[in-house]
Amino acid sequence: MREFGYQRVFDVPDALAFGADPEARYLGGGTNLVDLMKTGVDRPALLVDVRELPLDRIEATDSGGLRIGATVTNSDLAAHPEVRRRYPALAQAVLAGASGQLRNMATVGGNLLQRTRCGYFTDSSQPCNKRIPGSGCPAIKGEHRNHAILGASEHCVAVHPSDMSVALAAFDAVVHYETADGPGELPLAEFYLPVGDTPHLETALPSGALITGITLPPAPVAADSRYRKVRERASYAFAIGSVAAALDVRDGAVREVRLAFGAVASRPWRAREAERVLTGGPATPHAFADAADTELAAAEVLPHNRYKVALVRNLVVAMLTELAEEAAR
Amino acid sequence: MAHSTAGVITLTVNGEKHTLPVDHRTTLLDALRERLDLTGTKKGCDLGQCGACTVLLDGRRAVSCLQLAVAAEGREITTIEGVSDGERLHPVQQAFLDLDGYQCGYCTPGQICSAIAVIEEHAAGWPSAATADVRPEAGPPPLTADEIRERMSGNLCRCGAYVSIVQAVAQAADAEGAA
Structure with a gap:
C-alpha cells in the first residue's frame, strides 16, 4: 500500500480544503476504499476522514420526504422507523447488502461511490479501461457472468454493486454535495455517468466535491x-x-x-x-x-x-x- | 503537498488507553495483534470478507481489518479479551462452550464478538434481510434460526460449526432475555 497522510475533519469547509488535493480521498467507513488501497487499485496520498462531520442525521423534510446525511451508516439507515415505514424497499435493499459488521461501518455517501467488484477491475495485474483508460476490457471475452446487460459499451461491461442505490433510483433520490464554490445537487438519474468510451468517469460530481446527503421526495407509492x-x-x-x-x-x-x-x-x-x-x-x-x-x-x-x-x-x-x-x- | 504518513495515536481498548506511534497504513487489526499483543482477534482474509477480525467499536461490531488504526482513535474498542466480566464468561462465550460452537476455534473470537452485537441489535428492534416485514408496525421479528443465520452471515467458519453456532447464539439470547 502506498503511504498516505491522514486528516480527520469536523466541518465541511475543512473537508473541502483538504479534499481539493486531487490525490486526496474522503474516508467514510473505509469498507471499499481501504480494501482497494490494500490491493493497489486505489493509491491516494491523503485520506480525509469525514466520519465525524455533522452529517449523521435522518430528518423529515417539510414536503413529507426524508433527508439522509452522508455519514449515516447503512445500519442506522436500515433501522430508522421512517425509512422502514415510508420507503421499506430502501431498508430492505440496505439490509440485503454486505454483513452486519460492514453495514455498521459503511456510510450512505460511500455506498453511492463504491466501485464495481468486476474481477478485472479489482485485480491490478489485469487490463481494465475503468482503472487504466485505454488498456482494454478483458471481461467482454473473459469472465462476465455477473456483468451488464443494459447500458454497457465495448469499453466496459462492469455493474454497479450497490443495493441501496437501486431503491434510491426507484424513489427519485437527489444527491446533495458541497464544493469550494458552493453547494450543488444531482438527481440520482444524472449522478452516474453513461459508460460510453469513458468508463473511468463514474459520477457527475465535480472534482473535490463532498457528498453531504440525499433527499427522498415524498412518494406515497413507496409505502x-x-x-x-x-x-x-x-x-x-x-x-x-x-x-x-x-x-x-x-x-x-x-x-x-x-x-x-x-x-x-x-x-x-x-x-x-x-x-x-x-x-x-x-x-x-x-x-x-x-x-x-x-x-x-x-x-x-x-x-x-x-x-x-x-x-x-x-x-x-x-x-x-x-x-x-x-x-x- | 507532502503529508506526514505516520503519527502517534491513543487507542482505548477494553477500557485501557494505549499510546503508540503508527504508520497510517496500520489497520486496527494489526495494531491490536502486533503492537498491543491482543492476539485474540484473528486475521483471516484481511479483506473484510470473513469476519474473523470482528471487534466492537463504540459497542457496534466492525471488521478490524478494514478499520485504520488512526481512524479508530477516540473510539471505545472492545476485543474478545474484554468481553468477560473478570473470570465470569460472557453469556455468549458460555453458550459457545456449552454447545461446542466451534471446532478449530480460529473464527470463534469473531463469531462471539459478532453474536454479542447481534443479540443487542435484535433487542434494539433492528430488522434483517430475513425479516418478512421491515415496517415498524410489524414489530420486532422473533430471533429464529433463519434470523440468526442471516445476521451472522458475515462470520465464516471453515470447519462448518454453523449448526452449533446458531444454537449457541439462540441460547445466549434466551439467557440475556431472561436476565
Whole structure:
C-alpha cells in the first residue's frame, strides 16, 4: 500500500480544503476504499476522514420526504422507523447488502461511490479501461457472468454493486454535495455517468466535491414497495440481479408504479419504459411480463450473462403480482 | 503537498488507553495483534470478507481489518479479551462452550464478538434481510434460526460449526432475555 497522510475533519469547509488535493480521498467507513488501497487499485496520498462531520442525521423534510446525511451508516439507515415505514424497499435493499459488521461501518455517501467488484477491475495485474483508460476490457471475452446487460459499451461491461442505490433510483433520490464554490445537487438519474468510451468517469460530481446527503421526495407509492435480490448464496454476496418495486393499484388498474433494476448496468437502472407501458393499464401478470419485456428489449447480452434477462423479468412479474394481490386484499 | 504518513495515536481498548506511534497504513487489526499483543482477534482474509477480525467499536461490531488504526482513535474498542466480566464468561462465550460452537476455534473470537452485537441489535428492534416485514408496525421479528443465520452471515467458519453456532447464539439470547 502506498503511504498516505491522514486528516480527520469536523466541518465541511475543512473537508473541502483538504479534499481539493486531487490525490486526496474522503474516508467514510473505509469498507471499499481501504480494501482497494490494500490491493493497489486505489493509491491516494491523503485520506480525509469525514466520519465525524455533522452529517449523521435522518430528518423529515417539510414536503413529507426524508433527508439522509452522508455519514449515516447503512445500519442506522436500515433501522430508522421512517425509512422502514415510508420507503421499506430502501431498508430492505440496505439490509440485503454486505454483513452486519460492514453495514455498521459503511456510510450512505460511500455506498453511492463504491466501485464495481468486476474481477478485472479489482485485480491490478489485469487490463481494465475503468482503472487504466485505454488498456482494454478483458471481461467482454473473459469472465462476465455477473456483468451488464443494459447500458454497457465495448469499453466496459462492469455493474454497479450497490443495493441501496437501486431503491434510491426507484424513489427519485437527489444527491446533495458541497464544493469550494458552493453547494450543488444531482438527481440520482444524472449522478452516474453513461459508460460510453469513458468508463473511468463514474459520477457527475465535480472534482473535490463532498457528498453531504440525499433527499427522498415524498412518494406515497413507496409505502408499498419491496426489494428483492438474487445472489449465488443465501446471504452476504453481491447481487446477480435485483429489483426494487412499488405499486399503486386501484380497481385493477395501475395508478403508479416504480421499478429499478440492480446488477444489470454500470448504475442502478430505472425501468422507465416498463413504468410507462404499465401506468394506466391492467395490473395483471401478463401486463407485468409485457412491461418487463419492453424494458429488457434493449438488453445486449454476452455469452455468459444471458440468464439475467429472464432473471430480472421473472423478478418483476413475481414482485408486481405479489404487490397487486396485497393491494386487492 | 507532502503529508506526514505516520503519527502517534491513543487507542482505548477494553477500557485501557494505549499510546503508540503508527504508520497510517496500520489497520486496527494489526495494531491490536502486533503492537498491543491482543492476539485474540484473528486475521483471516484481511479483506473484510470473513469476519474473523470482528471487534466492537463504540459497542457496534466492525471488521478490524478494514478499520485504520488512526481512524479508530477516540473510539471505545472492545476485543474478545474484554468481553468477560473478570473470570465470569460472557453469556455468549458460555453458550459457545456449552454447545461446542466451534471446532478449530480460529473464527470463534469473531463469531462471539459478532453474536454479542447481534443479540443487542435484535433487542434494539433492528430488522434483517430475513425479516418478512421491515415496517415498524410489524414489530420486532422473533430471533429464529433463519434470523440468526442471516445476521451472522458475515462470520465464516471453515470447519462448518454453523449448526452449533446458531444454537449457541439462540441460547445466549434466551439467557440475556431472561436476565
